[in-house]
Amino acid sequence: MDALVQGKTEMAKQQLCLPTEGGQSIFLLSELEEDALKEFFNMGLGMAAASLSEMVHNEVLLSLPQLRIASYEEATRLLVSGQEERLVAIRQNFTGELSGTALLIFPGAGSLELVRTLLNEQMPLEVLMELEQETLLDVGNVVLNAFLESFTQMMSVQFEFEAAEFLRGSSQFLLDLESHLTAQRRALSGGDAERAFVLMMDFKTHDEERMQHTLSGFVVLLFSQASMEILKRELKVIIGAF
Amino acid sequence: MNKKRVLLVDDSSLARMMVRKIVTTRFPDWELVEAKDGAEALSLAETTLHLALLDFNMPGMNGIELAEILMIKYPGVALYLVTANIQERMQQKADALGIGFIKKPIAENKLMEIMR
Structure with missing residues (x-):
């Protein structure tokens, strides 16, 4: 079977979703602070979904925000469990008052179908594969920028994006957050090497013609402890205003 | 004087706080x-x-x-979807139902517009 056709057939089965296992967060936010952070994520994902929806000409279904603030050890364990074996990710570091790493993660077999949808043309598999990396980098750039835009809208923090990177590999490899943190430390001077915090939300696209979900994925944000402290400070300010 | 009544439904405490502040300070009636x-x-x-x-x-x-339920329970009520989901499809759903669409976070001037 043609790899692309096989990918399309299998795509309906592929649902990347966040684990819901409970656990004690090691970074404590008050109930209201956590609510506020979820709402920012909700707004960020709304903006990101609007951008992605325009690109794929389909509605992007958004789940209720799931927020997990976890150590990278815990987050890696939760993320890897039950995921597809092969994944692709677009990784983008951001620097400034808030520094960290943003990841947009898709199932591996779904990425070529996404590229085909985005380019809106029937192309031979080899051409699609050639364009895959460049196209997904564009997608990642647009989606992650839109997502993080919500932080700058609501908080008095500024940051800039580094160039996006395309990654492909096993879930064990791509969801090993330690490797992303190593890259983050390399890219961001003064990064906090000791501990990171992970914020995650999932989404799926919806194909009205086939009435099935065609692609799902999630956004992961890795913040250093210093950035999380800034985030918490900003949350206090915003909540205090109301 | 009988006050007008606005119902706010949102699972986010922050979102409710934001609207509450605008309504209580700007719309005492x-x-x-x-x-x-x-x-x-x-x-x-x-x-x-x-x-x-x-x-x-x-x-x-x-x-x-x-x-859809509130339309039946409260005929004539002005309904607005207030959402961060700003996709065109979502706006079309609101249009199809004949209700308004407001982007989150809700702006004070937008509330001024519909509550005047």
Whole structure:
């Protein structure tokens, strides 16, 4: 079977979703602070979904925000469990008052179908594969920028994006957050090497013609402890205003 | 003087706080009634409602489903979907139902526009 056709057939089965296992967060936010952070994520994902929806000409279904603030050890364990074996990710570091790493993660077999949808043309598999990396980098750039835009809208923090990177590999490899943190430390001077915090939300696209979900994925944000402290400070300010 | 009544349904405490502050400071002639989801909104004993601001993405029923019920329960009420989900398709769903669409975070001038 043609790899692309096989990918399309299998795509309906592929649902990347966040684990819901409970656990004690090691970074404590008050109930209201956590609510506020979820709402920012909700707004960020709304903006990101609007951008992605325009690109794929389909509605992007958004789940209720799931927020997990976890150590990278815990987050890696939760993320890897039950995921597809092969994944692709677009990784983008951001620097400034808030520094960290943003990841947009898709199932591996779904990425070529996404590229085909985005380019809106029937192309031979080899051409699609050639364009895959460049196209997904564009997608990642647009989606992650839109997502993080919500932080700058609501908080008095500024940051800039580094160039996006395309990654492909096993879930064990791509969801090993330690490797992303190593890259983050390399890219961001003064990064906090000791501990990171992970914020995650999932989404799926919806194909009205086939009435099935065609692609799902999630956004992961890795913040250093210093950035999380800034985030918490900003949350206090915003909540205090109301 | 009888106050007008606005119902706000949103599972986010922050979102409710933001609207509450605007309504209580700018619209003293309005009474704000809050609910955290559709079920709680429908359990309210309010007999009169002039305006309802409904989040879309909530536990249980979504804002569109809630709007369909409120239309029957409160004929003539002005309904608005207030959501961060700003996709064109979402706006089309609101249009199809004949209700307004407001982007989150809700701006004070937008509330001024619809509550005047």
